[in-house]
Amino acid sequence: MPQSLFHPLPGGPLFAVAPEEAWPFLGALLNATGCGIALLDRELRPVWVNGALAALSGMEVRAHLGRPLVDVWPRVAVSLAPLLSRALSGENVVEAPLTGVLSPASGELHLRVGLSPAHQAGVLAGVVLWLRDDTERVHEEARLRERESHMRSLADVACDGHFLHENGVVLDANRALAHLLGHDSPRELIGHHLVEWVAPEYRPAVMSAVARGVETPYEVLCVRRDGQRIPLEVLGKHVTWEGRQVRLAAIWDISGRKAAEERAERTEHFREQLLGVVGNDLRTPLQTIQMGTGALQRLGGMEEPQQRLVGHMAQAARRMERMIHELLDFTRARLAGGLPVRPESLMLDRLVERVLEERRQAHPGRTLLMETQGDLRGHWDETRLTQLADTLLGSVLQHSADTTPVLLKLVGAVGGVTLSIRNDSLTVPVEDHATLFEPFRRGRPASAEGLGLGLYIARQVAVAHGGRLTVESSQGGTRFVVWLPR
Structure with missing residues (x-):
């Protein structure tokens, strides 16, 4: 049943005078406001409350009437008392915040309170109280602040600094940017023009990018507060801030990247110099020595000691040539991103057979065996694979041991070809497998005929072909395994 606008207290006067026929309309109006409304007498006891207020209190309407507010709302009475005093003094209280518990069921509420003194014939008759539940809005604002803080944290992590500007004038900035520019606080940046931190030679380009609204990354040289210059990368976007269009700029310190680029340039320069020295400055005199020893050996007529001396010179020249080739390959593999290969169609068994025959001549007392199986055709660099097979063998x-045989086995499969070289007397400790193919590895003396780079270069040859080189050891011997895609 609709509540009457006024509920006279037993034995008490009416709170106000209004035509009785107007009461339903006024009641509907007051109940339709969406706010909790109470009419309080001069002792601040409710004489009328609407349904919304009863819902906020968690009590029946009649449970409010005639009771002191300290009994009705004991948990907010203390906070509400100063506001009621102001209303009793004739002041209109508008949108005062109030936080507290009106009922155990509702929990803590964030309320907006309004109070207006009610007069009749110039005499204070009571107070009109209204309450609006602002809890959801307060919680939403808290969630928005939390999300904003989260987004700022993400921005801080995603870049080295960020700021907002309007036509170049800084509106807001984060602490990381202030520190990057040599300042203690973002407040020191706000209100200043961004060109103050841009190197003079970059200012025209930066102002052009700002004017055109460039939204692609560009580089700029920044001048810190202490005068130090640092390279930065800038990415700008249009965003809405406080109702107007501004620019958000994200900043990355690219000092490390620039330093790496400079080191790469120096490394490339060094590589070219080293290749030039090894490839020309050393190889040219070596070729002269080889031509000279070859001419002496062809002339003949030398006595036995002289022949042995020239032979030692020729052998030393060949070792030096091999070391130069290894050093060139090592330099290419480490500094040029890998060994160059020139694949061509060939039969791998024929290539390995030639290597095997050369080694038989050099080691006439050793037993070298070869087995083949499947299709051994493919596209590989003949010179590089000859180098790989010869190095491993x-x-x-x-x-x-000289008395043990060495078995070479070639197996062709659908995806590629496998070359394995096995000897039962050779043992490589398992703990050495991981470093066996490293250059200049400690614990493995360099070969008498090289620099200890042979196995490293052999693996690089396999990698350059898209393959791999591994070693397997057991009590029954050691096996090198090369897999090459066709």
């Missing part, structure tokens, strides 16, 4: 021969 030479290493096995050097470190294995």
Whole structure:
């Protein structure tokens, strides 16, 4: 049943005078406001409350009437008392915040309170109280602040600094940017024009980018507060801030990247110099020595000691040539991103057979066996694979017992070809497998005919072809395994 606008207290006067026929309309109006409304007498006891207020209190309407507010709302009475005093003094209280518990069921509420003194014939008759539940809005604002803080944290992590500007004038900035520019606080940046931190030679380009609204990254040289210059990368976007269009700029310190680029340039320069020295300055005199020793050997007529001396010179020249080739390959693999290869169609068994025959001539007392299986055709660099096979076979021969055979096996499959070289007397400790193919590895003396780069270069040859080189050891010997895609 609709509540009457006024509920006279037993034995008390009416709170106000209004035509009785107007009461339903006024009641509907007061109940339709969406606010909790109470009419209080001069002792601040409710004489009328609407349904919204009863819902906020969690009590029946009649449970409010005639009771002191300290009994009705004991948990907010203390906070509400100063506001009621102001209303009793004739002041209109508008939108005063109030936080507290009106009922155990509702929990803590964030309220907006309004109070207006009610007069009749110039005499204070009571107070009109209204309450609006602002809890959801307060919670939403808290969530928005939390999300804003989260987004700022993400921005702080995603870049080295960020700021907002309007036509170049800084409106807001984060602390990381202030520190990057040599300032203690973002407040020191706000209100200043961004060109104050841009190197003079970059200012025209920066102002052009700002004027055109460039939204692609660009680089700029920044001048810190202490005069130090640092390279930055800038990415700007249009955003809405406080109702107007401004620019958000994200900043990255690219000092490390620039330093790396400079180191790469120096490394490239060094590589070119080293390749030039090794490839020309050393190889040219070596070729002269080889031509000279070859001419002496062809002339003949030398006595035995002289022949041995020229032979030693020729052998030393060949070792030096091999070391130069290894050093060139090592330099290419480490500084040029890998060994160059020139694949061509060939049969791998024929290539390995030639290597095997050369090693038989050099080691006439060793037993070298070869087995083949499947299709051994493919596209590989003949010179590089000859180098790989010869290096592996030479290493096995050097470190294995002379009385044990060496078995080379070629197996062709759908995806590629496998070359394995096995000797039962050679043992490589498992703990050495991970470093066996490293250059200049400690604990493995360099070969008498090289720099200890042979296995490293052999693996690089396999990698350059898209393949791999591994070693397997057991009590029954050691096997090098090369897999090459066709």
